Amino acid sequence: MILQINMSSDVPIYMQLRNQIVMGIGCGELKAGQDLPTVRQLAEDIGINMMTVSKAYTILKNEGFIEIDRRHGAKVRKELDPNQQFCEKLEAELFLLAAESKARGMDKADFFELCEKIFSHKLKEKHL
């Protein structure tokens, strides 16, 4: 997949890395079991400190998206399931987004339509 890191953004680089890899997995650009570059290779290519990449990888590993093997480097996890922890996090974040939408006067149908569009089109579109 193509990573695009904005060096002048307010979002920290390790967060950008984490978010883009998650999006890559979600959109199917990164397949289950696919190998990722090592910390050194990615740090060299982006021109950032190895610690930054390492931080992003650690977060991704703790969230269960990737697994890190000392010998083979990092790869996308084969079995990814919505576990208990993730469901709780999703609920909290969705609650916040739904509340924000309602506060701004968006009705239930519009909110659902947007969710439907993102889930079935945006994620699928990129999949092809």
Added chain:
Amino acid sequence: MIGWILGFTAAIVLVSVYFASQANPQPNVRIGVSLPHEALNDIEVKKITGDYRSALRKAVLIAAVIGIPPFFLLSYVSLAMLFMFVWIGVVFYAANRIFIVYHDKLIVLKQNNRWFAKNARIITVDTEVSRLKDTMPISGRWFIIPVLLSLLPFLFAYLERDNNLILITLGVVSLTTSLISIWLYTLVRRESTLSVSRDTRVNMAYNTSRKNTLSRGWFLFAFSEAIILAVMSFLIMQYDVNVVPVIIAILLTSVLGLIIIITSYQKASQTQQRLKNAENDVFYVDDDSGWENGFLFYNNPYDERTMVEKRSGYGQTINIATKKGKAFIYGTFAFSALVLIGVTGVLLWADFGEIEMGIVSDNNRIVIQAPMYGYEFNASEIIDVAITNDPPRGIRTNGIATDRYLLGNFNINDYGKSKLYIVGDAPYIVVQLEDLYIFINGKSENQTLEYFNLLKGLQAH
């Protein structure tokens, strides 16, 4: 001889400054400014790049004319060298200034035309390419061959004891070249990959062609230098070759190395350009920051890499914004300043220091005072003193030879190991000691005769 070396160095400096400062390793970069594909053929862009080229040509021509005077100063090596060092500094400074002027012009043009400012400071990485980057260059194990070859001169030096100073020097040159090539190879290996397309296959081909060609280039460079120097050392060991052809061979070898490296960089750049032309969905990386100070160094505090690929010219340069980069630059400057001051200082001393012969009368000791190569001996060591009109000819082993004087250690034909203190025209006094001849004369014939009578008188005792 010294004239040839100076001329050759000056020519290499001019040629490399002229070609390197307008080479574009990345196809969409002109004078250090990244441009979109369609802007490369813009009339104004072409005008600025054309003006830059003609300004550079003029500068090279002027530099060549200014570089002529030292060839009339050859009898004062120190002044010629001093002039040369300053001249090289000025040439690089001027080329860099010209670069900055036209770089700024192009940046203004780019801003006025709003050529993709929105992409600024976005770094694009293809994860597959990044993951496979270590498979792109040739294996580092290939460099074992040049390293082993560069040990041969040392072996020859061990076998042949007579000439071993030259052989050891050749070995050191060869080994240093091999080690430097290995270092440059690792830089190519680690160099960040560039993604130009959404298609991973295109990105793979784009980066593989570069890393493979360049790593091969550095191997070929190390291998050819090592093999030529090994063959040369073998010839020296077998046939006692003169120093002059050795120096010429070394110079030719460095030219060959230069050609290998420039060709590989050009080849890599051409392949990349071809790939870009064939691809419709090309995205360009737009990041000009760091190159405002010219083509010599990169200055970007937001980039943590110490070594980066040059935007103009061949090879890598240093990011002077990093700590390591600063240390490297200051270290190099301090070291070269020390070497330059040392070398010119010694040469100035040799050129303007007095060569005199004095005799300490109480114990019949003869003292020759001369810069660096002063010598003392007892009158009793003198075997013979003669006077001749034939100028001494032979090979300089450790000394200085100019039109005005010959000073230091030489190997003189028909005599052998000698020390020369020649400051004037014929006649020359030849003092024979055990295992050593001393050639000496004064600035005038009278002084030479005075020295001769003195030595004859001492010998008579």
